[in-house]
Amino acid sequence: MRKTNNIILETAIKVLLFMIVLYSVYIFTAGHYYPGGGFIGGLMTAGAIVLLLIAYDIKTVAKILPINYRILTSIGLLFAIGTSAGAIVFNVPFLTHAFGDIQLPILGELSLHTATLFDLGVYFVVVGVTMTIIQTIGEDE
Amino acid sequence: MSEIINILIGFFILAGAVLCLIATFGVIRLPDVYTRNHAASKAATLGVMSILLGTFIYFYALEGHFNSRLILGIVFLFMTSPVSGHLINRAAYYSGVKLWDKTVRDDLKEYNKKMMGKSSAN
DSSP states (O other), X not given: OOOOOOHHHHHHHHHHHHHHHHHHHHHHHGGXXXXXXXXXXXXXXXXXXXXXXXXXXXXXXXXXXXXXXXXXXXXXXXXXXXXXXXXXXXXXXXXXXXXXXXXXXXXXXXXXETHHHHHHHXXXXXXXXXXXXXXXXXXXX | OHHHHHHHHHHHHXXXXXXXXXXXXXXXXXXXXXXXXXXXXXXXXXXXXXXXHHHHHHHHHHSOOOOHHHHHHHHXXXXXXXXXXXXXXXXXXXXXXXXXXXXXXXXXXXXXXXXXXXXXXX
């Protein structure tokens, strides 16, 4: 590991990373009513992790975020297939989604939709696939 | 009230566009990488920030829509653009790009020479 003395980039990334992750979560959750959704949100989260990879080396990032991205991809696919196949239990066609206004203790009345869970699956798959590609190309051991 | 707001919006957007144009002229006219980067990373940052501010005022005053993403964009640009300019300059310097012929002073070169001497002495 080469010491680069790149303190300006590392300090800037410490602040910027929170903004990028926050914006990606916003993009993900606003996807039903505004432009956005699982795909762009996942890509933006992957972009934040790539920014970490630019500032630090691959082992440090693996220590900061101990995630196996192949498992993340399979969890995302499981979410997508689970929310799609759950419709069969209620005797409606595959991929039928449900929504309802649900009263929660602290948050109050929320309109929840199972398409968000499908979108969460898309988000996990996009993050997992992007990071798997970049890490596989990046590491040379 | 509305006239003042209109003038403000027009001023910010025009000033931003003119600053971006000046940045482009700087990139074309200046002699070496470092001075070009100086023009691009400073003037273009302020220019795009002014355009975003004008857009924000437009949507807030005339449409009644507080767009926090524009504020976030202004802050983000203000933080990232100088850092990227610094990194490009640094990469150019360490990959051996020559300074302009009429440059009179290169403190980093002397510093690096001194550090080299010290590390070989140890």
